Amino acid sequence: MSPPEQVNNWWRGRRRHDDRGDTSIQMAIIFPFVLLATVAVIQASMWYYARQIALTAAREGVTAARAYQASPAEGAAQARSVLNRTAGDSLRGYSVTASSNGQRVRVQVSGTALSMIPGISGLEVTQSASGPVERWTAVGG
Numbered sequence: 001m002s003p004p005e006q007v008n009n010w011w012r013g014r015r016r017h018d019d020r021g022d023t024s025i026q027m028a029i030i031f032p033f034v035l036l037a038t039v040a041v042i043q044a045s046m047w048y049y050a051r052q053i054a055l056t057a058a059r060e061g062v063t064a065a066r067a068y069q070a071s072p073a074e075g076a077a078q079a080r081s082v083l084n085r086t087a088g089d090s091l092r093g094y095s096v097t098a099s100s101n102g103q104r105v106r107v108q109v110s111g112t113a114l115s116m117i118p119g120i121s122g123l124e125v126t127q128s129a130s131g132p133v134e135r136w137t138a139v140g141g
Contacts, residue, residue, distance in 0.1 A: 053083070062107045105130065
């Protein structure tokens with residue numbers, strides 16, 4: 001065997017022994033970032049779900065409050081009823097406000113989304129819906 005071949009074989013054998021454990025170190029460095037990304041995706045999904053619950057309750061409240069001779073209080077009651085059935089732990093500490101200016105009615109639902117991150121109480125969620133009040137009008141007027 002010529003000297004360059006001996007050096008080349010020695011180097012290949014040496015590299016094989018030096019690379020042992022690299023995968024474990026790489027995983028130890030990468031795994032916390034993968035775990036953090038997973039928790040972030042789950043947290044974002046929980047926040048989005050809480051927003052959808054609040055928006056659904058607000059829309060249902062507006063539908064009830066828009067009805068002929070209905071009041072904003074009826075819309076707020078309907079929104080609370082929807083929240084009682086659907087919110088569970090996904091939307092906590094919710095509040096409902098309803099208002100009307102005679103032409104339009106607006107229902108707003110606020111609350112806090114469930115948090116998976118220790119030390120963080122949760123993300124605030126506020127959704128509202130509005131629509132015209134149903135009423136009789138004179139023909140041509």
